[in-house]
Amino acid sequence: MSEHLFLRACRNEKTERTPIWVMRQAGRYLPEYRAVRAKHDFLTMCKTPELAAEITVQPIDIIGFDAAIIFSDILVVPEAMGLSLKIIESKGPSFDNPVTGTGDIEKLTTTGIADKLKYVYDAVKLTKKQLDGRVPLIGFAGAPFTLAAYMVEGKGSKNFEKIKTLIFKEPVTAHKLLGKITKSVIEYLKGKIEAGCDAIQIFDSWAGVLPPDYYEEFSLRYINEIISAIKTEEIPVIAFPRGIRNLEVMKSSPCDVVGIDWESDLSKVKDILGSSKVLQGNMDPVILLSDEKKIVTEAGKVLDKIGKDGGHIFNLGHGILPGTPVENIKALVKFIKEESFKYH
Amino acid sequence: MSEHLFLRACRNEKTERTPIWVMRQAGRYLPEYRAVRAKHDFLTMCKTPELAAEITVQPIDIIGFDAAIIFSDILVVPEAMGLSLKIIESKGPSFDNPVTGTGDIEKLTTTGIADKLKYVYDAVKLTKKQLDGRVPLIGFAGAPFTLAAYMVEGKGSKNFEKIKTLIFKEPVTAHKLLGKITKSVIEYLKGKIEAGCDAIQIFDSWAGVLPPDYYEEFSLRYINEIISAIKTEEIPVIAFPRGIRNLEVMKSSPCDVVGIDWESDLSKVKDILGSSKVLQGNMDPVILLSDEKKIVTEAGKVLDKIGKDGGHIFNLGHGILPGTPVENIKALVKFIKEESFKYH
Numbered sequence: 075m076s077e078h079l080f081l082r083a084c085r086n087e088k089t090e091r092t093p094i095w096v097m098r099q100a101g102r103y104l105p106e107y108r109a110v111r112a113k114h115d116f117l118t119m120c121k122t123p124e125l126a127a128e129i130t131v132q133p134i135d136i137i138g139f140d141a142a143i144i145f146s147d148i149l150v151v152p153e154a155m156g157l158s159l160k161i162i163e164s165k166g167p168s169f170d171n172p173v174t175g176t177g178d179i180e181k182l183t184t185t186g187i188a189d190k191l192k193y194v195y196d197a198v199k200l201t202k203k204q205l206d207g208r209v210p211l212i213g214f215a216g217a218p219f220t221l222a223a224y225m226v227e228g229k230g231s232k233n234f235e236k237i238k239t240l241i242f243k244e245p246v247t248a249h250k251l252l253g254k255i256t257k258s259v260i261e262y263l264k265g266k267i268e269a270g271c272d273a274i275q276i277f278d279s280w281a282g283v284l285p286p287d288y289y290e291e292f293s294l295r296y297i298n299e300i301i302s303a304i305k306t307e308e309i310p311v312i313a314f315p316r317g318i319r320n321l322e323v324m325k326s327s328p329c330d331v332v333g334i335d336w337e338s339d340l341s342k343v344k345d346i347l348g349s350s351k352v353l354q355g356n357m358d359p360v361i362l363l364s365d366e367k368k369i370v371t372e373a374g375k376v377l378d379k380i381g382k383d384g385g386h387i388f389n390l391g392h393g394i395l396p397g398t399p400v401e402n403i404k405a406l407v408k409f410i411k412e413e414s415f416k417y418h
Numbered sequence: 419m420s421e422h423l424f425l426r427a428c429r430n431e432k433t434e435r436t437p438i439w440v441m442r443q444a445g446r447y448l449p450e451y452r453a454v455r456a457k458h459d460f461l462t463m464c465k466t467p468e469l470a471a472e473i474t475v476q477p478i479d480i481i482g483f484d485a486a487i488i489f490s491d492i493l494v495v496p497e498a499m500g501l502s503l504k505i506i507e508s509k510g511p512s513f514d515n516p517v518t519g520t521g522d523i524e525k526l527t528t529t530g531i532a533d534k535l536k537y538v539y540d541a542v543k544l545t546k547k548q549l550d551g552r553v554p555l556i557g558f559a560g561a562p563f564t565l566a567a568y569m570v571e572g573k574g575s576k577n578f579e580k581i582k583t584l585i586f587k588e589p590v591t592a593h594k595l596l597g598k599i600t601k602s603v604i605e606y607l608k609g610k611i612e613a614g615c616d617a618i619q620i621f622d623s624w625a626g627v628l629p630p631d632y633y634e635e636f637s638l639r640y641i642n643e644i645i646s647a648i649k650t651e652e653i654p655v656i657a658f659p660r661g662i663r664n665l666e667v668m669k670s671s672p673c674d675v676v677g678i679d680w681e682s683d684l685s686k687v688k689d690i691l692g693s694s695k696v697l698q699g700n701m702d703p704v705i706l707l708s709d710e711k712k713i714v715t716e717a718g719k720v721l722d723k724i725g726k727d728g729g730h731i732f733n734l735g736h737g738i739l740p741g742t743p744v745e746n747i748k749a750l751v752k753f754i755k756e757e758s759f760k761y762h
Contacts, residue, residue: 360579
């Protein structure tokens with residue numbers, strides 16, 4: 075498995091072409107996903123290894139991506155820490171009992187996380203069996219700041235006033251919360267790797283809501299702590315700091331790959347990070363709502379920006395949209411598989 | 419009036435201290451605003467010159483900002499072009515009849531805009547009288563792309579799939595829409611200047627939803643067209659391209675001042691734009707929810723980043739939040755008025 079295209083690209087080794095997978099590839103744009111979803115709610119799908127495995131493998135069978143990513147949700151970790159999670163897929167997740175202060179933080183548990191999340195490990199094992207060596211399996215977790223944001227806000231937010239006010243007014247308390255989450259995520263990811271994941275992605279989906287001066291102290295250092303704790307030669311780690319402007323800070327991270335959002339100018343990012351990190355991204359997912367001609371043009375632009383130096387994994391700059399026509403994502407994968415040879 | 423601190427700062431002339439105003443300063447954080455709002459709906463307040471003037475002047479009397487900005491909404495222009503506007507302040511604005519294609523674009527009117535928006539000019543005239551030369555009055559408009567985004571989506575949006583798909587699939591149609599909006603905005607702003615506005619700000623609130631490769635063609639060129647059409651020696655123009663990463667593109671704009679969002683690293687922006695543009699911004703509005711000590715520390719950081727070269731107007735990097743305690747914004751204004759002398 076370690077010689078698979080995707081894993082070689084993660085390690086910045088020479089590859090014959092650019093690998094491709096997309097965030098949320100096991101998701102609502104697939105009729106086969108919607109068929110399962112019609113019968114089960116989102117969390118049941120996460121917690122039933124047979125369903126999670128089925129959904130994880132669907133886009134490999136149907137679209138032909140170069141990596142699978144285990145179907146799950148970043149918020150299963152806060153749930154295992156004691157918060158009560160609800161996920162309504164169209165509305166986003168919420169917690170009935172958000173963290174409101176020191177007392178709530180003390181109540182959060184960091185022990186037995188792996189036991190409570192055994193269903194994820196079972197899903198990983200089952201998926202690995204079904205993938206049967208065809209493609210590597212990515213495991214993932216939320217970055218501590220992103221998880222803390224959900225845990226304190228109780229749900230998604232426009233301005234993230236609560237978590238940011240906690241950071242601005244009570245930095246010591248904020249660090250206590252982030253430290254507990256970090257400990258839990260480390261235990262969780264170690265279990266995922268042990269269960270068979272071949273690579274790890276850390277989603278810092280709300281990274282962009284921290285002012286630039288605050289990112290390293292309140293988010294990146296915890297991501298780096300996790301990576302240092304779980305990293306081995308065999309398991310590459312992708313960090314996705316969605317929305318940050320100062321991508322330079324990622325240079326000092328022990329991650330192998332940096333996920334780049336579509337708002338970033340990939341040429342500039344390459345100048346800044348290209349010599350130290352593999353880049354993953356970054357086509358705008360809305361492009362996939364247009365037509366094959368446009369998709370191929372835009373995907374070609376992404377390949378052109380990277381050029382012939384390698385160190386690139388093709389992905390979108392955010393999750394694939396539920397309204398994406400299946401033939402459009404198929405056209406993208408076909409194009410990358412057939413045309414990216416020219417850049418290698 | 420042209421010798422007022424704020425206008426001199428806009429023209430990058432030497433000033434004795436840094437001027438300060440904040441976006442949405444005539445807004446819900448003020449009990450005096452909420453008292454008026456309790457009796458009238460948002461659009462009635464925009465359309466009744468006496469109310470608009472009263473609300474515009476409130477933050478000058480109560481907080482002591484260095485500039486007033488006329489109370490209004492960017493969407494009065496699309497309304498004058500023929501769309502049916504509803505504003506529910508807590509939910510955001512919406513149009514009952516969004517633009518869905520070429521037919522709808524052809525139906526939009528670009529004539530008689532100034533007649534339909536006479537209530538704004540009347541509000542400007544009345545406000546100027548009430549301000550009585552104390553501070554300059556800023557007039558504003560939405561950038562054509564931001565207005566088009568609202569007009570096509572029908573309301574705010576998470577992914578802006580409709581306007582972006584129009585741009586990706588039908589660029590010629592998109593340009594037709596943007597051209598008509600530009601024509602209307604030019605007429606509108608000329609009227610505002612004639613009515614007495616001393617400076618103009620163009621809000622490109624959704625600039626960040628365009629991929630970087632698309633910003634200049636589908637947004638900035640129209641902003642620049644407007645500025646070239648309305649600009650005189652006396653009336654400085656501020657452009658606020660909220661959310662864009664490639665601030666370099668603003669170098670070539672004929673604007674005098676660039677508004678900087680709080681997500682940007684002001685030190686870097688200064689390196690990029692500081693020699694060609696005055697910078698306005700960029701403290702995170704959430705800082706104002708903390709306490710005086712934190713506010714003063716963070717405001718000091720903003721002043722430090724600009725240093726002693728001048729060319730700065732203090733502002734937030736986004737609108738002041740409704741939950742901001744009045745004593746906190748007062749503390750910020752006091753600090754800037756008393757401490758920014760040291761930097762000049």
